[in-house]
Amino acid sequence: MGHRNYLIKRGLSTIPMFVGLSVLIFTLARVIPGRPARLALGPRASDEAVQNLREQMGLDKPLWEQYFDYVGGVIQGDLGQSLISNRNVATDLMEYFPATFELTTLAMIIAVFVGVPLGVVAGQHKDRWPDNASRLFSFFNVSLPPFWAGILLQLVIAFQLGWLPATGRVGDVSPMPIETTGLLLVDSLLAFNVPAFVSATQHLILPAITLSLAPIADIARMTRSSFIEEYDKDYVEGLRTHGIPERLIAYKYVLRRSFASSLTIIGLDYGFLLGSAFVVEIVFSWPGMASYGVEAILQKDINAMVGVTLVVGASFLLVNFAVDVLYGVFDPRVWHDGDSQ
Amino acid sequence: MADPILSVDDLSVEFETYEGRHHVLDGVDLTVEEGETVALVGETGCGKSVTAKSIMGTLPRPPGEITSGSITYDGTGLLADADAHARVQGEEMSMIFQDPMTYLSPVYPVGSMMADVATYSGGEDVSWLGMLKNLLGRRANRGEIRERSIELLDRMRIPDPEGTLDRYPVELSGGMRQRVIVAMALINDPTFLIADEPTTALDVTVQDQILSLLRERVEERDLSMLYITHNLGVAREIADRICIMYAGEIVEVGTTEEIFDAPLHPYTRGLLDSIPKLTGFEGDGIDGQIPDYTDPPTGCRFHPRCPAAMAGTCDVEPVESHAVGDDRAVACHLYEDGMSFGEAATVAEEEAGGPTDEPVTAEAGGEP
Numbered sequence: 001m002g003h004r005n006y007l008i009k010r011g012l013s014t015i016p017m018f019v020g021l022s023v024l025i026f027t028l029a030r031v032i033p034g035r036p037a038r039l040a041l042g043p044r045a046s047d048e049a050v051q052n053l054r055e056q057m058g059l060d061k062p063l064w065e066q067y068f069d070y071v072g073g074v075i076q077g078d079l080g081q082s083l084i085s086n087r088n089v090a091t092d093l094m095e096y097f098p099a100t101f102e103l104t105t106l107a108m109i110i111a112v113f114v115g116v117p118l119g120v121v122a123g124q125h126k127d128r129w130p131d132n133a134s135r136l137f138s139f140f141n142v143s144l145p146p147f148w149a150g151i152l153l154q155l156v157i158a159f160q161l162g163w164l165p166a167t168g169r170v171g172d173v174s175p176m177p178i179e180t181t182g183l184l185l186v187d188s189l190l191a192f193n194v195p196a197f198v199s200a201t202q203h204l205i206l207p208a209i210t211l212s213l214a215p216i217a218d219i220a221r222m223t224r225s226s227f228i229e230e231y232d233k234d235y236v237e238g239l240r241t242h243g244i245p246e247r248l249i250a251y252k253y254v255l256r257r258s259f260a261s262s263l264t265i266i267g268l269d270y271g272f273l274l275g276s277a278f279v280v281e282i283v284f285s286w287p288g289m290a291s292y293g294v295e296a297i298l299q300k301d302i303n304a305m306v307g308v309t310l311v312v313g314a315s316f317l318l319v320n321f322a323v324d325v326l327y328g329v330f331d332p333r334v335w336h337d338g339d340s341q
Numbered sequence: 342m343a344d345p346i347l348s349v350d351d352l353s354v355e356f357e358t359y360e361g362r363h364h365v366l367d368g369v370d371l372t373v374e375e376g377e378t379v380a381l382v383g384e385t386g387c388g389k390s391v392t393a394k395s396i397m398g399t400l401p402r403p404p405g406e407i408t409s410g411s412i413t414y415d416g417t418g419l420l421a422d423a424d425a426h427a428r429v430q431g432e433e434m435s436m437i438f439q440d441p442m443t444y445l446s447p448v449y450p451v452g453s454m455m456a457d458v459a460t461y462s463g464g465e466d467v468s469w470l471g472m473l474k475n476l477l478g479r480r481a482n483r484g485e486i487r488e489r490s491i492e493l494l495d496r497m498r499i500p501d502p503e504g505t506l507d508r509y510p511v512e513l514s515g516g517m518r519q520r521v522i523v524a525m526a527l528i529n530d531p532t533f534l535i536a537d538e539p540t541t542a543l544d545v546t547v548q549d550q551i552l553s554l555l556r557e558r559v560e561e562r563d564l565s566m567l568y569i570t571h572n573l574g575v576a577r578e579i580a581d582r583i584c585i586m587y588a589g590e591i592v593e594v595g596t597t598e599e600i601f602d603a604p605l606h607p608y609t610r611g612l613l614d615s616i617p618k619l620t621g622f623e624g625d626g627i628d629g630q631i632p633d634y635t636d637p638p639t640g641c642r643f644h645p646r647c648p649a650a651m652a653g654t655c656d657v658e659p660v661e662s663h664a665v666g667d668d669r670a671v672a673c674h675l676y677e678d679g680m681s682f683g684e685a686a687t688v689a690e691e692e693a694g695g696p697t698d699e700p701v702t703a704e705a706g707g708e709p
Contacts, residue, residue: 234443239454241399241438242525243431243462248472252457253446331448333511 003328006335010324014317021313022074026067029302029309036300040083057081070306079310080303084295089307092292097311098182099169100281100288104273106204107211111269115216116255116262119223123258124250126228134224138217146276150210150283157206164202167285171199207284211277215269222265226258259330267323271316344416345372346565347396347533352410354391354589356634357403363634365391366589367642368410370662371567373533378559378566380580380597382573382612386631388589389569393535396567397436398426414533431462435531437555439538441518445510451521452490452506459486459528493524497554516547523555534559534566540575552578573616577601585609588631588642591662594670603686605671607649610689641674649675 037053038045054060058069073080079089122134158166165171170184177184177191185204188196230236231254239249281290289308296304328334354366366388373379381389394400396412398419412419414433419426438444446454460480461467467475474480487506494502497520510518519539526534536555540548556579559566570576576583576597583600585593585608593606604610611627629646632638638645644655654674662672666682675688 234438234440235446237399238436238438238444238522239446239457241397241436242458243427244457245461245467247469248457248461248467248475251472252476253449256448257446332509333447 003335006328007325010321014321017317018314021317022071022310023067025306025309025313026070027063029306030063030066036083036302039300074310079307082296082304082307083301084299084304089303092304093289093307093311094182096287096289096292099184099286100274100277100290101315102183102185103204103207103211103281103286103288104270104277106208107273107277108215108266108270110208110212111215111219112262112266114212115219116223116259118216118220119262120227120250120255122220122224123227123231124246131224134220138220141213141217144213146210146214147279147283149213150207150280153206153210154283164206166206169200169203169287170196171203173199207280207286210283211273211280214276215266215273218265218269219262223255223258223262226261227254230254230258256330260327263323263326263330267320270319274312274315346375346415347371347373347567348413349392349396350411350413352392352395352412353408354388354395354400355406355408357406361635364589364637365634366395367637369586369589369591371584371591373565373567375565376563377581378556378568378579380568380570380576380583381586382570382576382583383586384631385571387586389571389586390537391589392586393436393537393567393569397434397535398423398430432529433531434533434535435462435526435529437523437526437534437536437539440542441515441522442542444522445518447510450507450509451513451518452487455490455506455521455525455528456480456483456486458525459489462529489528490524493528494521496558497521497524498550499524515543516550519543519547519551520554523551523558527558530562532564534564536566536568538570541570541572548575555579573601573612585612588637589634590642590660590672591670592643592672594668596668599669603682603689605665605669605676605685605689606673607647607675608643611646611648641672 035050037050037057037059041050041053058066061069070080077090079093081087082089082092085092118134118137122131125131154166157163170176173193173196175193177187177193177196180187180190184200185197188194188200227250231250233254236249236254239253240246277288278290278293280286281288282294289311292304293308295301296308349369349371352366352369352371353364356363356365369388369392371379371381371392381392383389391400391405394405395407396419400407407420410420414429417425417429419429445451457475480486490506491502494505499505499517499520505513505517505521510521513521519542523539539555540551543551552575555566558564568576568579573583580597582594582596584591585600585606587608593600593604593609595605600609601613604613608627615627627646632642632645638656640654640656640658641647641650641660644650647655650656651674658674660672660674662670663676663678663680664670665676665680665685669682669685671685676685680688
């Protein structure tokens with residue numbers, strides 16, 4: 001079968017993309033104005049000290065040489081020294097990235113499980129009230145800036161109603177689960193630590209909902225339009241004539257086909273999600289990559305900047321690889337097209 | 342003869358669209374006796390499929406609307422009672438579709454779709470749990486359904502029926518897919534079958550195979566069938582009786598031999614004349630095209646294209662169906678009720694245009 005060829009082909013094609021991405025990010029970080037060595041040492045440092053640091057950081061070498069030095073480091077898990085934390089950027093990212101990953105993943109799960117059924121219901125009842133309601137809801141979601149929606153949720157649900165905590169990643173729980181994956185939900189489950197799991201979940205809900213609003217709308221709209229198109233196909237009429245229940249037609253047959261276009265938008269939305277996660281993390285004091293990344297940009301901490309962008313970019317590539325694989329799962333013809341006979 | 346198993350009386354269907362109201366079916370009368378195959382023949386757009394959908398209860402409403410008439414199946418009125426219609430349709434009727442390329446879901450193996458048809462055709466609803474089980478392939482009595490599917494595919498002369506069940510439609514040829522579609526229609530042992538141009542999309546040799554498989558099955562199970570086609574040749578091969586339809590009206594009914602031996606209605610004669618023959622390459626055919634349904638011609642709907650149209654009669658007086666001979670019916674002003682078959686045939690030869698036995702030299706028909 002074509003499964004393996006298809007996977008290998010798609011997998012290999014992410015490598016040049018990743019290389020291109022790294023060149024781009026690396027170059028951009030070096031050519032933006034600002035002198036990192038001077039900033040790191042402060043205005044009163046001597047020119048000699050600055051020059052020494054530049055040499056130490058390799059900033060005096062030609063750009064291509066710097067790039068290969070950097071890549072050599074990346075391969076060994078060394079992303080360079082951060083000027084702010086004085087630690088290796090890789091160590092910093094290991095600490096902050098899991099929190100961001102947990103948040104964006106849950107937000108995406110919410111977005112898919114709310115957005116897709118919303119789109120299906122709207123598509124089934126095209127131009128009637130469920131469709132209009134869903135469209136209005138989507139419209140609101142898209143137009144709300146995430147930081148504003150986040151503050152609103154904090155005000156109402158956290159402060160007025162007091163149902164959920166407003167900020168942070170976990171409450172006062174002892175003992176905390178041992179860090180194995182860095183994902184609190186997973187770690188606490190692995191340790192059977194129920195209080196930590198509950199607290200982590202409570203803290204996760206509001207920021208995840210905030211983050212999922214815009215993708216929900218995107219996914220619902222995309223699912224709706226592709227569902228409507230697919231709902232008109234001959235085989236749907238055939239199934240209906242054979243007396244197959246409408247629910248089975250909609251969710252087993254039509255959705256499976258129209259989900260391909262939802263997948264496309266899910267892949268794209270994941271990039272968007274990583275972007276707006278920066279804002280949402282700051283609103284909810286979420287200890288993810290956001291504050292680290294923002295600080296890095298403000299301080300011209302180039303290694304940290306490149307590290308953060310590289311991780312975000314790599315996650316985006318990985319998600320889109322997963323999307324490519326899922327295309328094949330949902331529409332087996334994709335595997336066959338991969339076969340070159 | 343006993344009551345017909347299916348009778349459609351005076352069925353009128355209209356469609357509401359942007360351009361206005363389309364009067365598509367205008368008083369269609371149709372009967373199918375038990376064990377009989379009736380072919381419904383007419384040009385594309387004449388209302389054949391609308392008739393089929395009305396019988397199957399799948400006419401999209403809106404925009405479609407049944408404005409008058411009744412459909413009776415085995416003594417049960419279908420149009421008055423939607424539940425009875427759904428039940429009769431689920432238990433007794435089944436349908437074979439036109440295009441094997443588009444009537445199978447591309448993302449499931451054909452066996453999965455057949456199993457769904459076998460399981461749910463009775464019309465019962467499915468719970469979310471039931472659907473989950475279905476998606477995970479854990480439906481009830483799946484072994485039995487699989488066996489039934491394999492047996493049917495085998496009857497349809499599909500090589501390797503078991504392997505075929507697990508294949509996707511893209512992996513099958515058009516002929517194989519059409520066999521699967523036929524098998525799917527037969528899986529619940531229907532007593533009444535509607536075939537909507539099932540061989541149109543196939544090439545001629547495959548068409549013949551499908552037709553003979555279908556005929557075999559119909560005879561073996563004593564099925565009643567309404568076979569819809571635009572191809573008189575196919576109708577001749579499969580049907581006991583032929584109904585000719587034009588612009589939403591049945592214009593002529595007769596047994597297959599009679600229709601071919603002595604076509605009465607000018608439209609039927611024109612249709613027969615349009616069949617390409619091995620001798621004499623140019624038929625005369627029929628000029629013009631199916632009328633606009635928003636504003637159909639007054640009087641007889643065929644009169645603007647009719648070589649025998651009589652000014653002052655055909656364009657004014659609505660035409661009624663006249664019984665001719667024993668079991669012919671023709672809706673044309675040339676004929677009168679109670680005419681004997683011989684008289685009618687003479688009228689047809691003299692007046693109705695269309696095929697003649699002598700080679701045509703001058704412009705046929707001419708001015709009436």
